[in-house]
Amino acid sequence: MSASAPNAPEPAGGGDAENAKYQEIMTETPFSETSLSPFLLEAVDAMGHKNMTRIQEASIPVILSGRNMTAKAHTGSGKSLAFLLPAIDLIHKANMKLHHGTGVIVLTPTRELALQLYNVATQLISATNITVGLAIGGTSRQKEANHLCKGASVVIATPGRLCDHLNNTPGFKTDKLFMLILDEADMLLEYGFQQELEAILRMLPGPKLRQVCFFSATMSDKCLEVPHMEVDKETLVRINTDVKSSxxxxxxxxxxxxxxxxxxxxxxxxxxxxxxxxxxxxxxxxxxxxxxxxxxxxxxxxxxxxxxxxxxxxxxxxxxxxxxxxxxxxxxxxxxxxxxxxxxxxxxxxxxxxxxxxxxxxxxxxxxxxxxxxxxxxxxxxxxxxxxxxxxxxxxxxxxxxxxxxxxxxxxxxxxxxxxxxxxxxxxxxxxxxxxxxxxxxxxxxxxxxxxxxxxxxxxxxxxxxSFGLTEVPRVDVPGISLYKNMEREAAKAAAKAAAASAALDARKKGGDKDNSDHISKYGNLGTSDNETETAPQGQMTRKVKA
CATH class of the missing domain: 3.40.50.300 (P-loop containing nucleotide triphosphate hydrolases)
Known part of the structure; x- marks a missing residue:
């Protein structure tokens, strides 16, 4: 498909676009048809959610059943509620108290994602005594430690800070942990968190005692293969609601x-x-x-x-x-x-x-x-x-x-x-x-x-x-790559050509030839004649830029 208009199209609204989005991610199944606790149904209703998205409809019953699962769905499809709702429901039905420690850990690769999840979770538990803890870099570690030691039924964390607390916060109790959720699972590895993830898995209860749920917009088996994860692929429930790929x-x-x-x-x-x-x-x-x-x-x-x-x-x-x-x-x-x-x-x-x-x-x-x-x-x-x-x-x-x-x-x-x-x-x-x-x-x-x-x-x-406003670029040495070989070769050729032109001019002068130096510009001998126009190679752009 090609665009004939000279500019990129302006965003338009309503109509078919709106219907297409809803048909893609929404279902006609209301949250009330799930077995979620009444306080959660009231919370999602207050948030303006009546019906479930496809990923929510598929994931909630699987998580409530205690099975390990992977879920692939594109961004904006409601993945956060798909795992937070059943996780909090299980905490509530298990009657977990502060002294029991943490029952659910949600791992996410960035602080921003963790904060978003924390804000959603606090809305869901507002009518209960359930507590949610946050463990991320860039905040007071001591305040986090105090909260974790008092008891946080659900902990939302980034890998580095969680690893720190598991190692260095003695009062952080995870012996009752029954669920580990990896949000944006593929990115946890993509961002280089494999070592932290391995260390976390070593310090948490064994794989037979915990349920593991992987959520991501893209999904591979790389997370399943992390040492100490030990997820049985044969019994793993795989959900893919990404109907149109992405x-x-x-x-x-x-x-x-x-x-x-x-x-x-x-x-x-x-x-x-x-x-x-x-x-x-x-x-x-x-x-x-x-x-x-x-x-x-x-x-x-x-x-x-x-x-x-x-x-x-x-x-x-x-x-x-x-x-x-x-x-x-x-x-x-x-x-x-x-x-x-x-x-x-x-x-x-x-x-x-x-x-x-x-x-x-x-x-x-x-x-x-x-x-x-x-x-x-x-x-x-x-x-x-x-x-x-x-x-x-x-x-x-x-x-x-x-x-x-x-x-x-x-x-x-x-x-x-x-x-x-x-x-x-x-x-x-x-x-x-x-x-x-x-x-x-x-x-x-x-x-x-x-x-x-x-x-x-x-x-x-x-x-x-x-494109950075530099008329002279700094040298960048990249290991294993000869970035400047071609540039140096071309510069050597240009220098040799200029030297040859200069020698030829000197020879003509010595031989009594007319000085033709007017035809040699700062760009080298362009071969111009008296009735030709000299053109610098850095003239204005005249071709269309394609986009």
């Missing part, structure tokens, strides 16, 4: 790609954001350094409605940013993948994947941010690609992700390149941030596992540097 294939989510030369990447992004200043946009970048650089630069040139979210921010600052963006009617959020999974960022109009995703799955999770929780909007996704990266489209299509090509006329691009380069050259802290962002981009790109698609040796490094 959030990225929804009928109400329109998406495409744009092929853009490296030196024009930022200009196109800037133009896109400026012309949609009344929209809500999230832009994904590959590193904290890139997020921080573009945030600082855009603020410097007057883009006020811009926020950033990355893993290097303090917890309080991250939550303030998250809440501010959620409550805003419009604006731009620059983010690393920390915001790509599970976070409820409502009513996003555009998801822009400015830097390449780590995988097809990463693309899908990023795309899942569009219009989450708002059925009256039609989200648009835009993937930036360089010309050598177009093979990634075939990878996406193989996962039933349908994309079309956006077109963006060159004469419509807002050209702030000269201003950008001047600011970067003259303002020290911006130049340092630009250099760090460039280095981080190259390092992340060089480590991409889809090297047949994202091959760092195919990037024109100097042209890429211009």
């Amino acid at each position: 959030a990225a294939t929804r009928a109400h989510f329109e998406q495409g790609y744009i092929i853009c030369p490296p030196e024009q990447r930022f200009l196109l992004l800037y133009t896109f954001m400026k012309r949609r200043s009344d929209k809500k946009i999230i832009v994904f970048l590959s590193s904290r350094d890139s997020v921080e650089f573009y945030y600082e630069f855009l603020r410097f040139i007057g883009m006020a409605s811009i926020l950033m979210l990355d893993g290097g921010m303090k917890q309080k600052q991250r939550m303030e940013t998250y809440n501010k963006f959620c409550n805003a009617q419009s604006g731009v959020l620059l983010a690393t993948n920390v915001a790509a999974r599970g976070l409820d960022l409502p009513a996003i109009d555009y998801v822009i994947q400015f830097d390449p995703p780590e995988s097809v799955e990463s693309y899908i999770h990023r795309a899942g941010r569009a219009c989450r929780g708002d059925t009256n909007k039609k989200g648009v996704g835009l993937l930036f690609l360089m010309s050598h990266e177009t093979k990634f489209i075939s990878f996406l299509k193989a996962h039933n992700v349908s994309l079309f090509e956006f077109e963006f006329p060159a004469d419509k691009i807002i050209n702030v390149q000269a201003e950008m380069e001047n600011l970067i050259a003259t303002i020290y802290y911006l130049r340092r941030k630009a250099q760090n962002a460039y280095r981080s981009f190259i390092s992340a790109y060089a480590s991409h596992h889809l090297k047949k698609v994202f091959n760092v040796n195919k990037i024109d490094l100097e042209c890429l540097g211009r």
